[in-house]
Amino acid sequence: MADVISCNCYSSLAASKWINPRIPTKGSSFLGTLKSSSWWNRQFLSKCRSQRHVQCQLQNGQKGRSFSLKESALSIVLAAGLITGMPSLDWSPNAYAASPALPDLSVLISGPPIKDPGALLRYAVPINNKAIREVQKPLEDISESLKIAGVKALDSVERNLRQASRSLKQGKTLIISGLAEAKKDHGVELLDKLEVGMEELQQIVEDRNRDAVAPKHKELLQYVGDVEEDMVDGFPYEVPEEYQSMPLLKGRAAVDMKVKVKHNPNLEECVFHIVLDGYNAPVTAGNFVDLVQRHFYDGMEIQRADGFVIQTGDPGGPAEGFIDPSTEKTRTIPLEIMVDGDKAPVYGATLEELGLYKAQTKIPFNAFGTMAMARDEFENNSASSQVFWLLKESELTPSNANILDGRYAVFGYVTENEDFLADLKVGDVVESIQVVSGLDNLVNPSYKIAG
Structure with a gap:
């Protein structure tokens, strides 16, 4: 001992x-x-x-x-x-x-x-895809936004969410190209769910429903992490x-x-x-x-x-x-x-x-x-x-x-x-x-x- x-x-x-x-x-x-x-x-x-x-x-x-x-x-x-x-x-x-x-x-x-x-x-997944990381970063930052008391946090959440949505729209083709071939269909399905989930979170923010933000945010990050793992093609070394x-x-x-x-x-x-x-x-x-x-x-x-x-x-x-x-x-x-x-x-x-x-x-x-x-x-x-x-x-x-x-x-x-x-x-x-x-x-x- x-x-x-x-x-x-x-x-x-x-x-x-x-x-x-x-x-x-x-x-x-x-x-x-x-x-x-x-x-x-x-x-x-x-x-x-x-x-x-x-x-x-x-x-x-x-x-x-x-x-x-x-x-x-x-x-x-x-x-x-x-x-x-x-x-x-x-x-x-x-x-x-x-x-x-x-x-x-x-x-x-x-x-x-x-x-x-x-x-x-998520950051430890062995990938080199800038496009998915640019989606991930503002979504991760929402965790810090939620430390602000009350509904004031929602303004910051909305800014981060818009940035993530913009990055996903602009970089989706590069993200899909980074998926391992054997996992591509699954990865594309996850990206579709991520897009829908972002729209749902946007509606939650507009409704000023702070209590519903955290569980939806966790769901979105789970999608991001799963997409990143679908980019790993075999064991890397x-x-x-x-x-x-x-x-x-x-x-x-x-x-x-x-x-x-x-x-x-x-x-x-x-x-x-x-x-x-x-x-x-x-x-x-x-x-x-x-x-x-x-x-x-x-x-x-x-x-x-x-x-x-x-x-x-x-x-x-x-x-x-x-x-x-x-x-x-x-x-x-x-x-x-x-x-x-x-x-x-x-x-x-x-x-x-x-x-x-x-x-x-x-x-x-x-x-x-x-x-x-x-x-x-x-x-x-x-x-x-x-x-x-x-x-x-x-x-x-x-x-x-x-x-x-x-x-x-x-x-x-x-x-x-x-x-x-x-x-x-x-x-x-x-x-x-x-x-x-x-x-x-x-x-x-x-x-x-x-x-």
Whole structure:
């Protein structure tokens, strides 16, 4: 089971404890690395729902701390200096001299980052079709418009909707040309539904029916996401030969995770809908789906719930991961990170170790409920079965510039009921995890061999 790492940092200006970093890992303590101030400085410089409705059963209807911008930026930078990832592989004097003299604070406070899990998944589809993205962008922006109180939001919604409608009309031919041949008929049908849906949303706005906007907006974005997936023609790259025989998810899949809550008077059980992204993490997602099909997680308790992450997957006993019955050894998978702009993931190394200090990951730790693999802190390729879901802590995990991106393998997001993750506690039970779509995208499924 992962160690909980606690480091107290005292400000020279106000000698009070203000930060408690905790890293989601399995294995040995991280504290042994906290010895070299030069190493701290190096790290400091290096990188400062789907349509279905899934209900949670509530017994009651009941369903932080705030920082100034300056305080938050300072906390983030110092936290990054304290606990960012593993040391770089390159310790040469020249490599150290190449580090910038000052941290790039703009990386930490630039934005606004995308935090919606559905939007993150849509933008992570491996396509290069500008026309559909020009339809998607104003539709995504409606989410921000809806944060405005009352019917005043509708004026902004209408502007975004008109822009999206105009982009669809002008770019429809280019969008259709970008559809995979085998999926073209389905894609065209979706585009027709999208056009009709936009007209319906326009009428909703004209009627000033704010309550009807959100569900129709969600429907339109679902159409856009499905059209984008219809543009993917086969799997977009070759997985390295050494991993080709492992369970691989070559596309997307979705699972429902049902959790029985033992110690929360406000929540009895909840079903979390999770979308797994095999386009950007085929080995990691494939390993998880294979374990789900083996019912590995069914009946397992939540083993960590500390306000930072929710974690499970430790089978108990001396093993810290899944023991493959065919080999009687722990099955491990490599660290797998997709860099935004790259065509294939990098394996076995953190982005920091590769010198990619400012690179953005394609599926980042931006959203509440981001799902990733836990691993040993000093062994990149040690992940097996332990998984965690991030509960955002602003001073440690700001979206687009946090201490986890590029160091842990993200492979999905909770897209329904993610807010209830924060209500889970150690000892709550994962009653079941079931694949509800995309199982046909799993190749080399070892669970079939094992029966």
